[in-house]
Each structure stands twice: as C-alpha cells, then as structure tokens.
Amino acid sequence: MAQAKYLTGDAAAINAFIDQFDVFLIDCDGVLWTGDHLFEGIVETLELLRSRGKKTVFVTNNSTKSRPDYQKKFTALGIPSDVEEIFGSAYSAAIYLSRILKLPAGKNKVFVIGEAGIESELRTENVPFIGGTDPNFRRDMTPEDWQGIADGSHLDPEVGCVLAGLDFHINYLKLSHAHQYLRRGAVFLATNVDATFPMNHSFFPGAGSISIPLTNATGTKPVALGKPSQAMMDAIEGKFRLDRGRTCMIGDRLDTDIKFGIEGKLGGTLAVLTGVNKKTDWEAKDAIAVPAFYVDKLSDLHGAAQ
Amino acid sequence: MAQAKYLTGDAAAINAFIDQFDVFLIDCDGVLWTGDHLFEGIVETLELLRSRGKKTVFVTNNSTKSRPDYQKKFTALGIPSDVEEIFGSAYSAAIYLSRILKLPAGKNKVFVIGEAGIESELRTENVPFIGGTDPNFRRDMTPEDWQGIADGSHLDPEVGCVLAGLDFHINYLKLSHAHQYLRRGAVFLATNVDATFPMNHSFFPGAGSISIPLTNATGTKPVALGKPSQAMMDAIEGKFRLDRGRTCMIGDRLDTDIKFGIEGKLGGTLAVLTGVNKKTDWEAKDAIAVPAFYVDKLSDLHGAAQ
Numbered sequence: 104m105a106q107a108k109y110l111t112g113d114a115a116a117i118n119a120f121i122d123q124f125d126v127f128l129i130d131c132d133g134v135l136w137t138g139d140h141l142f143e144g145i146v147e148t149l150e151l152l153r154s155r156g157k158k159t160v161f162v163t164n165n166s167t168k169s170r171p172d173y174q175k176k177f178t179a180l181g182i183p184s185d186v187e188e189i190f191g192s193a194y195s196a197a198i199y200l201s202r203i204l205k206l207p208a209g210k211n212k213v214f215v216i217g218e219a220g221i222e223s224e225l226r227t228e229n230v231p232f233i234g235g236t237d238p239n240f241r242r243d244m245t246p247e248d249w250q251g252i253a254d255g256s257h258l259d260p261e262v263g264c265v266l267a268g269l270d271f272h273i274n275y276l277k278l279s280h281a282h283q284y285l286r287r288g289a290v291f292l293a294t295n296v297d298a299t300f301p302m303n304h305s306f307f308p309g310a311g312s313i314s315i316p317l318t319n320a321t322g323t324k325p326v327a328l329g330k331p332s333q334a335m336m337d338a339i340e341g342k343f344r345l346d347r348g349r350t351c352m353i354g355d356r357l358d359t360d361i362k363f364g365i366e367g368k369l370g371g372t373l374a375v376l377t378g379v380n381k382k383t384d385w386e387a388k389d390a391i392a393v394p395a396f397y398v399d400k401l402s403d404l405h406g407a408a409q
Numbered sequence: 410m411a412q413a414k415y416l417t418g419d420a421a422a423i424n425a426f427i428d429q430f431d432v433f434l435i436d437c438d439g440v441l442w443t444g445d446h447l448f449e450g451i452v453e454t455l456e457l458l459r460s461r462g463k464k465t466v467f468v469t470n471n472s473t474k475s476r477p478d479y480q481k482k483f484t485a486l487g488i489p490s491d492v493e494e495i496f497g498s499a500y501s502a503a504i505y506l507s508r509i510l511k512l513p514a515g516k517n518k519v520f521v522i523g524e525a526g527i528e529s530e531l532r533t534e535n536v537p538f539i540g541g542t543d544p545n546f547r548r549d550m551t552p553e554d555w556q557g558i559a560d561g562s563h564l565d566p567e568v569g570c571v572l573a574g575l576d577f578h579i580n581y582l583k584l585s586h587a588h589q590y591l592r593r594g595a596v597f598l599a600t601n602v603d604a605t606f607p608m609n610h611s612f613f614p615g616a617g618s619i620s621i622p623l624t625n626a627t628g629t630k631p632v633a634l635g636k637p638s639q640a641m642m643d644a645i646e647g648k649f650r651l652d653r654g655r656t657c658m659i660g661d662r663l664d665t666d667i668k669f670g671i672e673g674k675l676g677g678t679l680a681v682l683t684g685v686n687k688k689t690d691w692e693a694k695d696a697i698a699v700p701a702f703y704v705d706k707l708s709d710l711h712g713a714a715q
Contacts (some may be wrong), residue, residue, distance in 0.1 A: 243579055253609035271550055271581045278579075278614045282605075286612070298626045299588075303559035306592070308584045308626050315625050316618030320604045 105393040107223025111403040125349040126158045132301050133355035133378020139214035141180040144268035144402025152406050164194040164329035166268035166294035169223035192294035192329030193224040198338050216277050217268030267308035268294035285321045331363035362392040371395045411699040417709040432464045432651045436660035438607045439684020447486040450708025455713050472499040472574035472600035472637035475529035498600035498635030499530040507534035516569035523574030558589050574600035575616035591627045601635025637669035670697040677701045
C-alpha cells in the first residue's frame with residue numbers, strides 16, 4: 104500500500120518536493136480558499152513557487168464561473184493571476200466540444216443545463232447552444248410543454264449534445280428537455296460530476312446532482328470534463344505543453360484531485376487538509392486514492408521553504 | 410430460467426389464470442392508461458374480473474396525486490372505482506411514517522419534496538410536514554439562503570425526516586434544504602424511485618430523479634415506499650388482509666411491478682406490453698424479473714374469457 108509522505112514542518116523535504124516539479128496544478132476550493140474566505144499565507148506560498156520558476160495552473164471543477172469570472176475572484180482575494188493560468192471544467196467542456204467532439208453541422212447545438220460560466224466558455228469556442236440562463240427555461244412546466252417535449256415539437260432538431268453542469272436554477276422543465284434530447288440520441292457531457300459543492304463552510308448539492316437524474320433515467324453516463332476525467336488532463340497537457348513527470352497536482356479531494364493526478368501519471372500529488380478529505384480517508388482500506396505527499400495546509404510549503 | 414406464459418387468445422388458459430386468484434393488484438400507468446388516454450376495453454375487463462368475485466386494487470407509484478385525486482381520474486376516464494381500492498406511494502409513505510417509523514416528538518416533522526398528493530396523504534395520517542407546495546420553497550436561492558442553510562439557522566430543528574417524491578417544481582433551494590437535513594441525520598424516505606415517469610406517450614424524469622442527487626451527495630439511499638419496496642406490500646397486505654398465494658400483480662414494468670410481485674411471493678405476476686417493458690426485456694440474460702404470465706394488453710383477458 105502506498106504511503107503519503109508528510110511534509111509540514113520538514114524544510115528539507117519541502118525543498119526537495121518543490122525542486123522535483125516544474126508545474127503545479129492547483130485546485131481552488133478547499134486549497135486556496137473556502138467560499139469567499141482566503142486561507143492565510145496563500146499569496147506568499149504562490150509567490151514562493153513562482154519565484155522559484157514554477158508554473159502555477161489553477162484547475163477547478165466549478166463550472167458556474169468562466170475563466171475571466173474566476174480571475175476576478177483571484178483579484179478580489181488579492182491573488183495575482185493571469186486568466187491563462189486558469190483552467191475550469193466549463194472551459195474544458197468547451198474545448199472538448201470544439202476541438203475533439205466536433206459535432207456535425209445541423210446537429211451541433213448544445214442544450215446547456217448550467218450557469219453563465221458555461222455559456223461564456225462555449226461562446227469563446229464558438230459552440231452554438233440553447234438553454235443555460237435563458238429565462239424561457241427558468242419557469243414551470245405548462246400542459247403545452249408536456250406535449251411539445253413528448254412529441255418533439257418543442258425540441259430544437261439541431262441539438263446533438265446535452266451538457267450538464269452545476270445549475271442553481273435547475274428545474275423540471277430543463278431536466279425534461281435534456282432527458283428527451285438524450286432519448287433521441289444526443290451526446291451526454293457533464294462539466295464535472297462532483298457530488299457536493301463547498302460553500303459557506305458547508306456543502307451543497309454539486310454538479311453531479313444535475314447529471315445523475317439523467318444518467319438514472321436514460322442509463323447513460325456522461326463524459327465528464329472535470330477532474331478526475333483524463334479528458335481534462337489531456338486538454339491541460341495540450342494547452343500548457345507540460346511534462347507530466349515534472350508536474351504535481353495539489354488538491355483536497357481524493358476522488359477528484361488526487362485521483363486526477365495519479366491517473367494522469369503525474370510526477371506527484373499533494374493533498375492538503377483544509378478541504379473535504381482527511382488523513383483517515385486515504386489510510387482507509389478502500390481509499391479511492393492515496394496522495395504521494397500531504398501537508399496540513401498549502402502555506403506549510405512557504406513556512407519551511409524560505 | 411423461468412418462462413413467461415403467453416395468454417393472449419387462449420381462452421382456456423385465461424380462464425384458468427383468473428380462477429387461480431382472488432385479488433388482482435393492478436398498476437395504472439401503462440396498464441389501464443397512458444397519461445390521459447384510457448386503453449380500449451379496460452372498463453369491460455375490470456367489470457369481468459369483479460363480476461367473477463375478484464377484488465381489484467390499484468397500486469401506483471405516482472405520488473403526485475392523493476387517493477381522492479386518483480379516484481377523480483378513474484371517474485373522469487369512466488372507470489368505476491372506490492377510493493379504498495386505490496393504493497399510492499404517497500399513501501404508503503404516510504402510513505409508514507405514522508404507523509411504523511413513529512418519529513419522536515420534537516423531531517417528527519417531515520421535509521417534503523413533492524406535490525400536493527403527498528401533502529394530503531400526510532395530513533390524513535396527521536404527520537406534520539414543511540416544504541412540499543409551500544411557495545416559500547418555490548423560488549431561487551438568495552445569499553441569505555446559502556448562509557442560513559449552511560449554518561442551520563434556516564432549518565427547522567423539528568425536522569427528523571426527508572421525504573422525496575416526484576416534484577414538478579424541483580429546485581436547488583429544496584435540494585439544498587433536504588441535503589442539509591440529511592447531513593444532520595434526518596431519516597431519508599422516498600415515495601418511490603422510478604427512474605422515469607410516463608406521460609403523453611413518452612417518458613419524463615421520474616421520482617428517482619428527485620432522490621438520486623441526494624443519495625449521490627450523502628451516500629445514503631432512501632427507504633422507498635413504492636413498488637418494488639416490500640414495505641408497500643406489507644402495508645397492502647395489512648390493509649386488505651389478502652392471501653398472497655391467491656393474489657396476482659399486473660403491471661408493465663419489470664423493475665417495479667413484476668419484481669414487486671415476485672419478491673412479495675404472490676401467487677402470480679402478469680405483464681402487459683402496453684407500457685415500458687417488452688418481451689425481449691425479460692428474455693434477456695440479465696432480466697431484472699420474469700413474469701409468470703403475459704398478454705399483449707390487459708383487455709386480452711376480457712376478449713377470450715367471456
């Protein structure tokens with residue numbers, strides 16, 4: 104059984120750890136911050152990594168924000184960042200649609216369940232879509248909807264894909280449309296399938312809550328474009344031309360972050376204990392993934408490695 | 410492997426089949442009607458069974474309607490019925506709560522996700538509840554909701570149970586409340602967990618679409634009170650004092666109706682081909698359940714068995 108090496112307080116081990124890598128893929132929620140609360144020492148820690156010539160890439164499954172939205176959050180919290188350093192699951196989905204899936208003309212529209220972040224990333228990749236934040240889909244079912252969805256007259260014949268992400272405005276009308284498109288053969292994508300979403304120091308239903316009713320009703324699982332999907336890793340590798348062996352994934356979740364790094368055959372993975380998972384989770388017999396390294400909090404890298 | 414006996418057109422076999430039973434538990438959607446379309450010959454077939462002294466009980470997983478609502482539908486479609494012949498999953502859930510679960514005082518409120526049918530059945534059993542069709546829960550999340558749900562100040566401390574049924578007004582606010590109650594130890598019930606809901610000659614997301622995001626986010630499966638749950642069979646047996654060996658379940662779905670009858674050790678099960686499942690479904694290697702008998706449509710019982 105693999106063992107996670109504890110780095111907190113061990114300056115020599117931390118320096119060796121940092122020297123081992125050129126690129127750090129860093130999860131955000133639970134690592135840099137929780138909700139709108141920035142953890143102490145984060146700015147200095149990122150500064151340290153960059154001052155040693157390391158590339159930092161922020162990899163998030165949160166699809167409700169676009170990369171520019173995300174950068175605003177970094178700026179508001181006082182973290183210097185470049186929009187090109189940010190890689191979210193909405194962007195990952197947009198790239199997958201435009202560069203890999205390449206739906207045929209006449210069947211290339213995407214029915215979106217999700218917030219504005221998905222829409223703006225699809226726009227940057229020129230992927231046509233319907234649904235999303237359109238007020239026409241933010242309402243109750245009418246008798247005409249039941250009929251029109253069932254017989255297809257309310258459906259757009261050009262829709263060839265359903266893309267499901269976290270949607271704070273989820274409703275039965277959207278689920279019914281998506282369900283019917285899937286029944287008629289649409290490709291099923293999800294920005295990510297996280298079961299929960301961390302907010303206000305607690306948890307709320309995550310993006311997986313949007314796609315799983317559709318999976319359950321159709322028997323089809325979506326291709327997920329967020330961590331731990333290797334489709335996202337491939338897109339990151341393609342964009343940043345990174346050397347996987349010299350890259351480390353840093354995150355708080357075993358089922359997304361750490362699994363993502365291990366399955367992506369990165370040189371290392373670092374778990375932090377400021378988010379979802381605890382040490383006992385990877386020490387459990389049926390642990391979903393075991394990190395190579397761990398620290399109590401990300402800023403422990405800074406404390407010892409001046 | 411069990412074989413299903415085909416009865417359509419075989420008068421002798423149909424008469425022997427009918428004689429074998431005293432009670433017929435009959436599913437509604439996909440057997441008697443689809444949506445608001447009554448299948449031909451249904452009235453005459455029920456008439457035939459009753460004229461031979463058989464008891465008919467209508468067993469439905471649809472929780473959006475109460476028994477009196479359901480009876481209105483029977484009457485509107487021209488089917489004579491008694492409200493006491495109708496057994497729905499909302500009623501089954503109400504009975505389970507009041508007579509079996511018996512939540513302690515001070516922790517006996519139910520947070521309901523669902524339509525009015527659940528509410529009226531809970532009222533008949535004097536089970537206190539919140540949520541349901543309350544307009545305060547039919548709206549978007551506010552910043553105060555995020556905070557109040559996370560810290561518990563928006564939660565009712567007397568809620569000891571979450572009951573999830575099909576809700577055409579599902580939203581993120583309701584899911585977030587239910588999720589937080591479950592995280593805090595509430596008992597998780599579902600009227601039923603049907604993946605799909607038949608309407609307008611097609612399918613829509615079913616009650617399972619409401620509970621499965623919560624199961625996914627909490628790791629806890631609900632106790633389901635609809636078919637094929639044997640909690641429902643026990644309640645039916647208790648109410649009608651039926652002899653299981655002389656009872657037959659009639660339905661269109663293998664995963665609910667036929668499984669329900671087989672696991673309930675009834676004397677027989679009859680599949681009809683007017684709904685979800687086809688003959689190939691139970692002839693498949695990994696068939697979820699194999700009926701003892703099948704007909705093309707329920708009225709085939711009438712055609713041959715004059």
